Amino acid sequence: MPADGASAGYDLRHHGDREATAGLIDLAVNVRVPQPPRWLLERVAASLAGLAAYPDPARATAAVASRHGRPAREVLLTSGAAEAFVxxxxxxxxxxxxxxxxQFTEPEAALAAAGHRVGRAILSAADGFELDPAGVPDDADLVIIGNPTNPTAVLHPxxxxxxxxxxxxxxxxxxAFIDAIPGEAESLAARRDLPGLIVIRSLTKTWGLAGLRAGYLLAAADLVERLRAAQPLWSVSAPALAAAEACSEPRALAEAEHLARQAAVDREYLEQRLYALPGVDLPAVRPREPRARAPFVLVHTPGADKIRLRLRERGFALRRADTFPGLGPNWLRIAVRAPEVTDALIAAWPR
Structure with missing residues (x-):
């Protein structure tokens, strides 16, 4: 597999930020707020006075560990979730x-860049992208899956x-998107009994921190040490550590829960409006019990590649989905936004 991220026609290094050109209404990037809340900005800003010192992750690590009820040795802070894949x-x-x-293509791209030959287990749109554990090869000794999955939005049990x-x-x-699910339903973050489990989290999506790069992983202590040994020294900056600590506190968790519940309401509205459009299908929302729960919607419609370009001309950036293995040019991913943004999108949708 080529190390540049291209594989079998899929551009694994293409991400939504390449769609979100300045001046367009951004429905391509899954960051849920236009900027961090004031209390978080203040905590990050306060850390700037200490920039002369090398960053010490101890306090932030302890805060994340406490938030998940795990010992600190089972936490590794990372420069965004993407560093964890590297x-x-x-x-x-x-x-x-x-x-x-x-699913998010960066894990495969990172593995390929490191010289690994990566296999794929492709979930079917006909099954609503439902995970069947039997579909994963029995001899696979490293398995990576998103939950909820980007771009399908499916929340697997x-x-x-x-x-x-x-x-x-x-x-x-x-x-990365589990804190956008009310109650963080179906999370494995508390499971310490499963052999070889690594849970990766991001602070980017809920808190508007894409430019800061803040994330972490949870795993058994021996696994954490193996991964820490591969991490550059001081890879997580002091401002990112301040953000990780602040976002692990009870106030932040309560606010994240509120945002998750609001996103669920806004998502349902977007689904309803999209379903009313001719030729638009939402496979992960069928049957009556929808599997899709994340703050974005995967849409199938004939000519989606052309619809995306028409919508760009009308001021909207949507995420092309033909860069995800298993999908093609008739797929789009749309970030959940406020109802007034949804209404404007539907009004602009080519008929």
């Missing part, structure tokens, strides 16, 4: 790594993902 690729030596697709864990296998659950 560390996996550098530190681990899997014989048969498998990524469950469609925690028990189904847990069924993938077994001795001799590293199981990575990318939970």
């Amino acid at each position: 560390l996996l690729a550098r530190a681990l030596r899997p014989r048969r790594p498998v990524v469950v697709h469609p 925690a028990a189904r993902i847990a069924a993938l864990a077994k001795p001799g296998r590293i199981l990575v659950a990318d939970e």
